[in-house]
Amino acid sequence: MSPAVRRLASESGIDPTSIDGTGKGGRVTKEDLIQSTQGTNGKEQESSKSNFISNEDIKPPKSDGESTPSTVHLSTVKRSTRKKMSPIRKRIAERLVDAQRTAAILTTFNEVDMSVVIKLRETHQDDFLKKYGVKLGFMSFFIKAVINALSRVPALNTQIDGEFIIENKFYDIGVAVSSDKGLFVPVIRNCDKLSFADIEKAIISYVKKGRDGSMKIEDLQGGVFTISNGGVYGSMLSTPILNMPQSGILGMHSIQQRPVVINNEIVIRPMMYLALSYDHRIVDGREAVTFLVNIKETIEDTSRLMFEI
Amino acid sequence: MTNNSFDLAVIGSGPGGYVAAIRAAQLGLNTAIIEKDKFLGGTCLNVGCIPSKALLHSTKIFHLVNHEISSHGIKTVGVSMDIATLMQKKTSIVDTLRRGVEALVKKRKISIFKGHGKLLGNNKIEVKGENNSEEIVARSIILATGSKVAELPFLKCDGEHIVSSTDAIAFDSPPEKLIVIGGGAIGLELGSVWSRLGSEVSILESLPRIGATYDPDITQLAERIFKKQGMKIETEAKVTGVKIDGDHSIVSVDKKGKTMELMANKVLLSVGRVPYTDKLGLEELGVRKNDSGHIITDESYRTNVDGVYAIGDTIEGPMLAHKAEEEGIAAAEIIAGKTAHVNYKTIPNVIYTEPEIASVGISEEEAKEQKLDTCIGKFPLTANGRAIASGTTDGMVKVIADSTTDRLLGVQVISHNASELIAAAVVHMEYSGSAEDMARTVTAHPTLSESLKEAAMAVNKTSIHSF
Numbered sequence: 001m002s003p004a005v006r007r008l009a010s011e012s013g014i015d016p017t018s019i020d021g022t023g024k025g026g027r028v029t030k031e032d033l034i035q036s037t038q039g040t041n042g043k044e045q046e047s048s049k050s051n052f053i054s055n056e057d058i059k060p061p062k063s064d065g066e067s068t069p070s071t072v073h074l075s076t077v078k079r080s081t082r083k084k085m086s087p088i089r090k091r092i093a094e095r096l097v098d099a100q101r102t103a104a105i106l107t108t109f110n111e112v113d114m115s116v117v118i119k120l121r122e123t124h125q126d127d128f129l130k131k132y133g134v135k136l137g138f139m140s141f142f143i144k145a146v147i148n149a150l151s152r153v154p155a156l157n158t159q160i161d162g163e164f165i166i167e168n169k170f171y172d173i174g175v176a177v178s179s180d181k182g183l184f185v186p187v188i189r190n191c192d193k194l195s196f197a198d199i200e201k202a203i204i205s206y207v208k209k210g211r212d213g214s215m216k217i218e219d220l221q222g223g224v225f226t227i228s229n230g231g232v233y234g235s236m237l238s239t240p241i242l243n244m245p246q247s248g249i250l251g252m253h254s255i256q257q258r259p260v261v262i263n264n265e266i267v268i269r270p271m272m273y274l275a276l277s278y279d280h281r282i283v284d285g286r287e288a289v290t291f292l293v294n295i296k297e298t299i300e301d302t303s304r305l306m307f308e309i
Numbered sequence: 310m311t312n313n314s315f316d317l318a319v320i321g322s323g324p325g326g327y328v329a330a331i332r333a334a335q336l337g338l339n340t341a342i343i344e345k346d347k348f349l350g351g352t353c354l355n356v357g358c359i360p361s362k363a364l365l366h367s368t369k370i371f372h373l374v375n376h377e378i379s380s381h382g383i384k385t386v387g388v389s390m391d392i393a394t395l396m397q398k399k400t401s402i403v404d405t406l407r408r409g410v411e412a413l414v415k416k417r418k419i420s421i422f423k424g425h426g427k428l429l430g431n432n433k434i435e436v437k438g439e440n441n442s443e444e445i446v447a448r449s450i451i452l453a454t455g456s457k458v459a460e461l462p463f464l465k466c467d468g469e470h471i472v473s474s475t476d477a478i479a480f481d482s483p484p485e486k487l488i489v490i491g492g493g494a495i496g497l498e499l500g501s502v503w504s505r506l507g508s509e510v511s512i513l514e515s516l517p518r519i520g521a522t523y524d525p526d527i528t529q530l531a532e533r534i535f536k537k538q539g540m541k542i543e544t545e546a547k548v549t550g551v552k553i554d555g556d557h558s559i560v561s562v563d564k565k566g567k568t569m570e571l572m573a574n575k576v577l578l579s580v581g582r583v584p585y586t587d588k589l590g591l592e593e594l595g596v597r598k599n600d601s602g603h604i605i606t607d608e609s610y611r612t613n614v615d616g617v618y619a620i621g622d623t624i625e626g627p628m629l630a631h632k633a634e635e636e637g638i639a640a641a642e643i644i645a646g647k648t649a650h651v652n653y654k655t656i657p658n659v660i661y662t663e664p665e666i667a668s669v670g671i672s673e674e675e676a677k678e679q680k681l682d683t684c685i686g687k688f689p690l691t692a693n694g695r696a697i698a699s700g701t702t703d704g705m706v707k708v709i710a711d712s713t714t715d716r717l718l719g720v721q722v723i724s725h726n727a728s729e730l731i732a733a734a735v736v737h738m739e740y741s742g743s744a745e746d747m748a749r750t751v752t753a754h755p756t757l758s759e760s761l762k763e764a765a766m767a768v769n770k771t772s773i774h775s776f
Contacts, residue, residue, distance in 0.1 A: 002742055003749035004715070023741040030743035031714035 004030040012037060018082045036082055088182040099244045104280040107239040108288050112296045114255050114270040117141050120302060132197035138252070139175065140199040142227055144305055145298040146250060147171045147192050150225060151308070153291040155283050156248040157224050165282055174223035174243055175203060179210035185243055186215065187223035227252065231272065240277045247283050250295065251275035312420075315341045317644055318434055318447035320426040320589070323351020325621030325633030326453030327410055332641035334417035341445060342419055343426035343436050348407045349414060352455055353630040356475040359406055361498055363399040364478060365661055368505035372538075372663075377700060390506055392482055399478070428590035432616055435590075449616050449644045452596075452604060453637065454589060456582040456622035464490075464551055464578060470558045471551065471576045474499060480575070483508040488560050488573035490548050492519030494660040496579035497535070501662050504540050511541040511571060513562060518544055520660055524672045526687075527707060527721050531666055534703050534723075538663075551576060584623045599625070608650075610640040618644065632656050655738045657731045664690075664704045665727035669735045670719030673709050682712040686744060686767030688760045690724050692775045695755035701725035706764035708734075708744055715743035715768070722761070730761055744768035 001009070001016060005028055009016045012033070019036050021028035085093070099105070121136050128136040150157045150171060159166045171192040174185040186206040188199060209215040226243040231254040240251040251274065258271040276292040298304045316338035319326045326342060327349055333340045348355055374388050414421065422445065424438035434445050458473040460466060466473045477499045483506040489496040492514030504510040512519065512535075518528040519535075519542060532542050543564060550561040558576050562569045584602045591598070597605045597613045604619040606612050612619050618640050621633030632651075639649035660666040676683045690696040690704040704724035710717055720734035737747050747765035752758040759774075766772040 002740065002746040004743045004745035007745070007749070024739060027740060029716070029741040030745060031711070031716045031741060034714050 001028065002030065005033055008033045014082065015080075018080050020081075036084060086182070092183060095244065096241055099242045102244060103242050103247075105239075105242055105277050106280045106285070106288070107275050107277045108285070108292055109237070109276075110274045110292050110296050112272050112274055112299045113260070114138075114272050114299065116302055117299055118255075118270055128197070132200070134197060134200040134204060136196060137200055137203070139203055139227070139229065140196040141299060141302065142250070142252060142295070143173050143175070143188070143191050143199055144196070145295045146173060146225060146227060148298050148305055148308065149291045149294040151192075152294050153287050155287040156278065156291050158247050158282050159224075159245040160247075160279070160282055161245070168224045170224065172223050174220075174226035174246075175206070176226065176228040177203075177206050177210045179207075184210050184215055184220060185223065185226055186210070186219045187221065225249070229253075231255065237273045237275065239275055242277055242279055247279040248288070248291070249277050250292075251277070313443065313445045315339050315420070315445060315447040317341070317449045317451065317641070318343060318426075318445060319451045319453055320434070321351060321453035321455055321621075322346075322349040322410075322414075322421075323453060323455045323621065323633065324353050324630040325455070325637040326351065326451065327414055327637075328634045329451050329453060329620065329637030329641045330419050331413060331417050332638045333645060334419050336641065336645035336647070338641070338645055340417075340419045341422055341447065342414060343422045343424065343434065343445075345423070345425040347423075349410045349421070350407055354406050354410065355403060356478060358630055360399050360403050360478045361474070361495075361502070362661060363402045364395070364502045365498060365663075367395050367398060368502050369663055372505040380700075392480075392506070396479060396481075425588065427588060428594050428596075428617065430590075430594050447616075449618065451610075451637070451640055451644075452586070452589065452591075452612075452617065452619040452623050453621050453633070454585050454623055455633075456628055457585040458578065459581040459583045460578060461490075461548070461580060464548070466578055470553050471578055474577070474579060477503070477575070477577045484574035485509065486557075486573045487511070487575050487577060488513060488558075488571055489577045489579060490560075491579040491581065492516075492521075492542065492544070493579065493581065494520070494658075496577065497660055497662050499577060499579065500540055501535075501538070504538065509541075510539070511543065511573075513546040513548055513560070513571075514542070514544045515547045516544065520666055522658065522672070523666060523668055523721055523723075524674055524707065527666065527668075527705070527723050530703075530705060531662070531664075531723055534664065535662065582622065582628050586623055609643045610636060626653065627656060627658065629656065629658065652739060655735050657728075657735050659728040659731065661728065664701065664724050666721075666723045667727035667731035668719065668721040669731055670717065670738055671709065672719055672721065673707070676709055676718055681718065683718060684710050684712045684715075684744070684768045686710070686764045686769070686772070688764035688767055688772060688775055690757070690760055692763075693755075693757060693760045695757050695759070696725070698755065699725070701757070706730075706760045708747070708761075708764040708768050710744035710765075710768045715745055717742055717744055717747065720761070720764075724757055724760065726757055730758055733758060733761055 005016055008030060016028040019028050019032050022032055023029040125136055154167055157168045172187045172189050173191045174187045177184045177186060188202045225246055226249040228240050228249060229252040230238050231252050235253050237253055238251050240249040242249050253273045255270045255272045257268050259266050260269045274292060276288055278288045317333045318341045319330045320343045322342050322344040330340045330342045371390050374385060378385060422436045424436040427435045429435050432446050432448060436443050464471060468476050474495050483503050487503050487508040487510045489500045489512045492512045496512055500510045500512050518525060519532055520528045536542055545565055547563045548560055549563050552559040558573050560571045560573055560576060562571060594614055599605055603625045604612055604623045606619050606624050610618045610620050620636035620640050622628045626632055635651045639651050642649035655669055657667060657669045673685060686708040688706045691702045696702045707721045709719040717738050722730050744765045748762055752762045763772045763774055
């Protein structure tokens with residue numbers, strides 16, 4: 001190791017063996033070390049030094065006869081690696097921390113019987129697919145239910161802007177889409193005017209954009225409410241973090257056969273927990289609970305959509 | 310004709326050619342060298358680097374005795390220079406090295422063919438000696454035929470009035486007035502030699518500064534020192550014509566629109582060198598060259614003709630012996646089926662004047678052109694203890710580093726022994742070192758090398774021995 005690398009390594013706590021060296025024979029250079037810590041400017045870098053993980057914790061324990069530092073390098077398998085955050089990951093991190101720092105986030109929970117929606121999908125899937133070329137998914141039901149609830153409880157369609165409260169009269173809904181490049185929340189515009197098929201097509205087009213990296217900044221801007229479906233990964237329950245400056249986010253979860261009591265009888269029903277995180281600064285508890293209950297009722301009886309109740 | 314069939318034939322035995330041949334032989338290739346001159350070693354050994362360094366060394370001693378020795382309390386009377394002995398000494402030095410190269414080549418069982426090599430196609434080479442001609446066959450061929458003196462459209466060397474460096478290392482007496490056209494390494498070195506021996510030397514450089522590849526702060530210091538030593542230096546001086554008048558020449562110079570006429574007993578033409586690929590059969594074979602006459606190769610030194618490689622001065626890049634050597638080794642290794650690579654970012658460049666001027670990497674000017682943010686550290690030799698003790702305070706060290714990563718981008722040195730000092734900087738750069746690495750590497754005290762360390766420290770404003 002070069003003298004500058006030795007100095008920087010001991011000051012920063014970074015284990016140079018965890019960095020891919022660009023120097024001759026794969027040596028780690030001062031440049032490599034600096035670039036591995038970059039992304040914060042001078043002062044922030046100083047203060048963040050104490051946050052570096054002490055690599056003593058993750059090094060293999062030294063036996064008595066091997067007390068020299070060089071024995072660490074003999075290990076050819078890296079116990080950890082250190083890579084610079086991608087710009088997307090950095091942005092995600094900033095926004096999440098910003099939300100938690102700014103909003104008074106509170107989460108209300110409920111559960112929903114999915115029998116009706118599952119039955120509707122089974123009944124109409126073939127015709128739907130034949131006509132529109134896309135599958136009828138759960139998401140379009142939830143987007144419709146959310147819009148229905150938003151129109152009942154407009155408090156969830158508001159945003160704080162300094163000392164002002166903005167109430168939106170449109171329904172651009174963000175849907176969290178995961179790809180290997182990171183998590184995106186593209187926005188489906190004017191969902192109140194879209195059919196189920198339009199919504200399903202929009203989601204598929206965003207999934208494709210996420211996968212091939214052609215997602216544009218405009219695609220991600222201007223939503224009024226977000227839906228996040230952790231259920232696809234098997235999540236039972238979670239508390240979503242707001243997508244600022246929005247005031248509400250609905251968390252969908254996995255559907256499980258659970259015993260529930262209906263008409264004093266224990267029956268097995270496909271159940272999903274719902275979580276609504278909201279900004280308690282402008283949304284009251286009553287409003288939030290009413291909103292979530294409305295969604296629950298709509299999903300359990302989709303005819304409510306027809307009557308807009 | 311089994312003994313005329315080889316794995317590799319190298320045409321030219323300069324530092325590129327003989328090194329390539331030795332490396333190839335080490336790797337088990339049955340190798341031949343073709344050399345048209347009487348001795349192996351090429352321009353560098355016979356009429357270039359080595360004889361000029363011999364003369365520079367001898368004349369430096371003469372200069373010290375004439376100008377500095379009395380301040381040390383050494384009294385001398387009737388000091389004079391016998392040019393014939395000086396030239397003999399030079400020749401014997403060259404002879405020693407010729408024997409050395411020949412021994413190295415023969416030890417490796419490399420076959421030597423004396424004569425002019427010419428590609429015939431189909432892996433065949435004709436070697437035309439003085440009286441005989443033979444043909445050899447080689448699976449691979451390396452063209453390492455080097456370069457020759459560049460001439461001006463209106464000015465050709467005649468060996469008498471207008472001379473090349475080859476002539477200027479062998480004058481039998483110092484010309485009274487020597488005009489050197491071209492203020493690069495060769496002009497400055499040979500100008501120094503004859504200036505020390507009593508010639509009135511004028512260097513004419515068409516560019517705004519001598520040693521134009523170095524940064525202006527380095528060349529301005531060099532110019533001041535060389536003028537103090539007695540050389541006249543005219544920059545932005547374009548030679549427009551030379552008239553030969555009896556035993557002397559009149560050189561017409563245009564300096565920023567003003568015309569001057571200078572008288573000279575000898576005119577040294579040192580405006581550079583051009584690839585030497587005459588009568589090699591390249592045109593017949595269709596070997597591609599660029600506009601400046603350099604053979605075009607890929608990164609593996611392959612020309613467009615199968616099995617034909619080219620290295621050294623015949624291809625693009627600085628015309629330096631050590632560059633040719635590295636390429637020779639790389640080409641031999643590639644031909645032997647290995648992978649090889651030359652790091653062109655760390656090729657040192659030296660002008661062997663006193664003080665010497667040496668550099669590696671890019672200059673501050675080049676860094677600016679490449680829009681790199683740099684931090685510069687400088688250290689003057691006047692603040693170095695060893696320099697003061699040995700009377701070599703003329704000079705400075707300049708370190709150019711990236712302002713974000715501290716990575717060394719270049720180092721420029723003007724000092725006594727700069728050619729040796731630069732080696733440490735080359736090693737740091739080869740290992741992608743930072744200015745801090747150089748600053749934190751121990752150097753013996755007292756040495757001139759400490760000034761390299763101090764200049765590296767100055768990059769981060771932590772120099773101990775300067776402000």
